Amino acid sequence: MALAALEVTGLSYSYGQGALALQDISFRIDPGERVALLGPNGAGKSTLLWCLVGVLRGEGTVAVDGTVLRPGTEAEIRGKLGLAFAEPEDQLFMPTVSRDVTFGPLATGVAPEEAARAAERAIERVGLPAGTLDRPAHELSSGERRRAALASILVMDPVVLALDEPTNSLDARGRASLSDILMQLPCAQLIATHDLEFARALCARALVVVNGRLVSDTSMCALVGSEEKLQSYGLAAPIGRNDGQSVLL
Amino acid sequence: MPHHLDLYVKRESPLQGLDPRAKMLAAGGFVAAVLVAPMRPPWSLVALAVLLMGTGTLARVPARLLSRRLFALTVVIGMPFLLSRLGGEATRAAGEQFAARSLLVAATFLVLMATTRAIVLLEVAERLPLVSTFGQMGEFILRGADLLAEEVMRTNRAWRLRAPRATMKVRLTGLTQASMSLITRAAARSERVGAAMVLRGFQGRLPMAAPARLPWPHLLAGLLFALISLGLAGMGRWL
Amino acid sequence: MVTKTSSQDALSRAREFSLAGLMGALGLLLPIGFHALGWGGSVFLPMHLPVVVAGFLVGPAAAATLGVVVPILSSVLTGMPPLAPPIAPLMAVELAAKAAVASLLYRSLRLPLWAALAAAIVADWVVLALAAWLAAGFFAIEAGPLQYLAVVVVVSLPGTILQLLAVPLTVRAVERRVPRLRPTPPEGRD
Numbered sequence: 020m021a022l023a024a025l026e027v028t029g030l031s032y033s034y035g036q037g038a039l040a041l042q043d044i045s046f047r048i049d050p051g052e053r054v055a056l057l058g059p060n061g062a063g064k065s066t067l068l069w070c071l072v073g074v075l076r077g078e079g080t081v082a083v084d085g086t087v088l089r090p091g092t093e094a095e096i097r098g099k100l101g102l103a104f105a106e107p108e109d110q111l112f113m114p115t116v117s118r119d120v121t122f123g124p125l126a127t128g129v130a131p132e133e134a135a136r137a138a139e140r141a142i143e144r145v146g147l148p149a150g151t152l153d154r155p156a157h158e159l160s161s162g163e164r165r166r167a168a169l170a171s172i173l174v175m176d177p178v179v180l181a182l183d184e185p186t187n188s189l190d191a192r193g194r195a196s197l198s199d200i201l202m203q204l205p206c207a208q209l210i211a212t213h214d215l216e217f218a219r220a221l222c223a224r225a226l227v228v229v230n231g232r233l234v235s236d237t238s239m240c241a242l243v244g245s246e247e248k249l250q251s252y253g254l255a256a257p258i259g260r261n262d263g264q265s266v267l268l
Numbered sequence: 269m270p271h272h273l274d275l276y277v278k279r280e281s282p283l284q285g286l287d288p289r290a291k292m293l294a295a296g297g298f299v300a301a302v303l304v305a306p307m308r309p310p311w312s313l314v315a316l317a318v319l320l321m322g323t324g325t326l327a328r329v330p331a332r333l334l335s336r337r338l339f340a341l342t343v344v345i346g347m348p349f350l351l352s353r354l355g356g357e358a359t360r361a362a363g364e365q366f367a368a369r370s371l372l373v374a375a376t377f378l379v380l381m382a383t384t385r386a387i388v389l390l391e392v393a394e395r396l397p398l399v400s401t402f403g404q405m406g407e408f409i410l411r412g413a414d415l416l417a418e419e420v421m422r423t424n425r426a427w428r429l430r431a432p433r434a435t436m437k438v439r440l441t442g443l444t445q446a447s448m449s450l451i452t453r454a455a456a457r458s459e460r461v462g463a464a465m466v467l468r469g470f471q472g473r474l475p476m477a478a479p480a481r482l483p484w485p486h487l488l489a490g491l492l493f494a495l496i497s498l499g500l501a502g503m504g505r506w507l
Numbered sequence: 508m509v510t511k512t513s514s515q516d517a518l519s520r521a522r523e524f525s526l527a528g529l530m531g532a533l534g535l536l537l538p539i540g541f542h543a544l545g546w547g548g549s550v551f552l553p554m555h556l557p558v559v560v561a562g563f564l565v566g567p568a569a570a571a572t573l574g575v576v577v578p579i580l581s582s583v584l585t586g587m588p589p590l591a592p593p594i595a596p597l598m599a600v601e602l603a604a605k606a607a608v609a610s611l612l613y614r615s616l617r618l619p620l621w622a623a624l625a626a627a628i629v630a631d632w633v634v635l636a637l638a639a640w641l642a643a644g645f646f647a648i649e650a651g652p653l654q655y656l657a658v659v660v661v662v663s664l665p666g667t668i669l670q671l672l673a674v675p676l677t678v679r680a681v682e683r684r685v686p687r688l689r690p691t692p693p694e695g696r697d
Contacts, residue, residue, distance in 0.1 A: 069463075072467055073514070074463045074466070074467070074518070090514070091514075093514040094469065094471075094514065097466070097467045097468075097469070098469070101467075102467055104460065104464065106460070108415060109457060109460040109461050109464055110461075110464045111411075112408065112411055112461045112464060112465065112525065112528075113407065113411060113474075114387050114390075114407050114410050114411050115387075118407075121475075121477065122465075122468050122469075122470075122474075122475060123468035123469050125475030125476065125477065126468060126469030126470055126471065126475040127469045131477040131478045134477065135477070155411075155414065156411070156414070157414035157415070157417075157418065171468065172468075175468070274584055275583070275584065275585070275586060337586055340586060340587070341586075341589050344589060344592055344594060345592060348592075348646070352646055355646070355647070355648065356647065358647035359646050359647045359648060362645055362646045362647055363646065366592065366645070366646070369591075370591045370592040371591075373590070373591035374589055374590070374591040374592075376591075377582075377589075377590045377591060378586065381583055381586075386580070386583050386584050389583060390580075401572055402572060402575055402576050402579075404524075405524070405527060405528065405531065405572050405573060405576045406576050406579075406580050408524060408525065408527070408528030408531070409528050409531035409532050409534075409535065409576065409577070409580055410532075410580075411528070411532075412528045412529040412531065412532030413532035413535050413536060415529075415532070416529065416532045416533060416536055417536060420536065420540075447537075448676070448677060448680055450533070451530075451533065451557070451560065451677055451680070451681060452680050452681050452683075452684040452685075453684075454526075454529040454530070454532075454533065455526060455529070455564065455681040455684060455685045455688065456684055456685055457525075457529065458522055458525040458526035458528075458529050459522055459525075459685060459687070461521075461522075461525040461529075462518060462519075462521035462522030462523070462524070462525045462526075463518065463521070463522075465521035465524070465525065466514070466517050466518045466521045470517055470520075470521045471513075471517050472516070472517055472520050474524075
């Protein structure tokens with residue numbers, strides 16, 4: 020069996036006071052695979068993503084491209100697994116886009132000239148003009164900010180790209196544009212989203228998390244094809260609303 | 269919003285194009301000259317003032333703008349000067365010194381800031397050995413101010429829509445609560461931003477690109493200006 | 508108990524840097540707001556509020572750095588407080604001392620918030636009294652140290668009252684929202 024891009028075994032996490040936010044989650048993502056991470060609000064999707072990069076310390080094992088997450092390997096894991104936040108502003112913390120995008124390469128010792136070239140390539144990859152690099156983030160539209168934040172992660176050439184609610188505040192064109200960008204990327208992707216249409220367009224496989232448990236790991240077609248499953252997982256409104264048509268949430 | 273607060277005046281002039289390090293060298297030399305120039309006879313200080321005005325003209329900074337900005341300092345410079353006139357000879361002399369030197373040094377900084385973007389000054393500071401952390405913190409503050417200014421504008425708009433005819437008491441209460449909320453949200457945001465920094469390899473210091481080389485004509489210009497200024501001050505002392 | 512690794516140190520420092528930056532941003536924006544409302548920035552000292560609050564939330568080094576940077580940066584961006592006469596440098600020393608003392612006493616020595624705030628305010632007064640003494644020397648004015656202190660206390664009274672009211676409320680509100688920022692964080696968290 021080929022080395023997994025991401026392998027999670029028995030991951031559990033508690034915020035304290037005994038309540039488990041994640042319970043015994045196990046799954047594997049192969050290189051180049053795109054997987055949707057679905058679930059209702061409060062299911063634990065974001066918590067899971069934070070655990071993958073070691074910001075939250077859970078029990079169990081997380082391995083990215085063969086490297087197991089433990090004290091001492093966080094930097095290596097974070098170089099291999101890029102996480103795009105739900106709020107791009109949280110990842111654009113330098114005065115200009117250029118400083119944000121070159122932050123990662125410079126912090127990991129890449130030479131400044133090479134970092135600058137990598138930044139230009141990353142900006143191009145996300146479909147932004149080269150001039151964006153010289154602009155402060157507050158001058159960008161929300162779609163441009165999301166892409167700039169994505170560029171700041173892609174510049175590190177991650178093996179796995181995890182995205183938390185990537186279509187937040189994007190219009191239809193923005194979503195289509197983002198979808199195109201993600202489809203071109205060779206890395207494995209784990210996309211936590213409420214946007215079932217977006218997930219269906221990109222991912223062949225879906226993990227469903229409900230109340231901190233992984234309740235389903237199946238093909239997207241099988242999931243979306245079953246109204247009953249969608250409703251039981253809280254991914255669709257009950258039948259009877261909206262003229263008898265179920266509403267995908 | 270902080271980018272709109274910048275005192276920088278966009279003009280096509282040799283000074284705007286001069287390397288910021290050269291400008292800081294020139295300004296530093298000029299300030300030193302102002303501080304050592306004798307008060308009597310006053311022609312050293314007058315010569316320095318003329319030099320500064322010439323520099324401002326070369327920079328194409330509008331005189332009215334510079335005057336308006338200097339006028340804002342009249343209270344902090346004028347009040348001590350006026351009060352010193354009520355004292356003895358030593359106090360009056362100190363008051364004159366205070367006013368003359370403060371005015372010239374303040375004008376120097378205003379010309380420097382009118383010809384150099386704040387972010388550029390911070391990037392220079394970031395690379396200087398003793399003040400590097402201050403420069404980095406300054407850059408974070410600038411970016412933070414952009415974020416918070418956007419939030420403040422959104423809150424303000426929401427307030428105007430929800431309570432267009434609110435009484436002063438209601439406004440004050442609302443302002444207090446909104447400020448508290450802004451601070452707590454900022455603290456929560458800082459957790460996420462800190463995580464974002466670490467996820468991109470932050471190990472304790474902000475990474476910096478290597479500085480561009482200081483072109484020697486720029487260095488020469490800055491040095492020459494500083495030396496001329498010090499020369500004018502020195503001649504006043506020795507002649 | 509989890510031993511702190513260099514990665515956790517980096518995370519702590521990153522969060523501290525980020526929090527100090529946002530508080531510093533408030534230190535820039537609040538005076539502008541106060542001036543716009545005509546609320547006397549030099550009377551109520553709005554720049555002090557977020558910097559002192561930051562002193563209770565970050566370590567002494569970050570607090571002192573913030574105290575130095577905010578008035579200087581405000582001067583560079585807006586011209587106020589001015590660099591000449593050296594009001595911005597004086598405020599830099601003042602705020603650095605105030606924020607650092609607050610941080611040292613509250614976060615490092617675990618003193619109660621009120622005690623740390625009182626000590627920080629006194630530290631501020633001492634710096635101002637020293638500056639007043641230097642200025643008096645320059646202007647050949649003679650006065651005793653207590654006189655300087657008395658003038659300083661009276662002049663800064665409105666700002667002091669505002670800080671005594673606003674700082675504890677704000678620090679507590681932030682600690683409720685982000686429990687990790689309390690001086691003794693709960694077990695098991697970063």
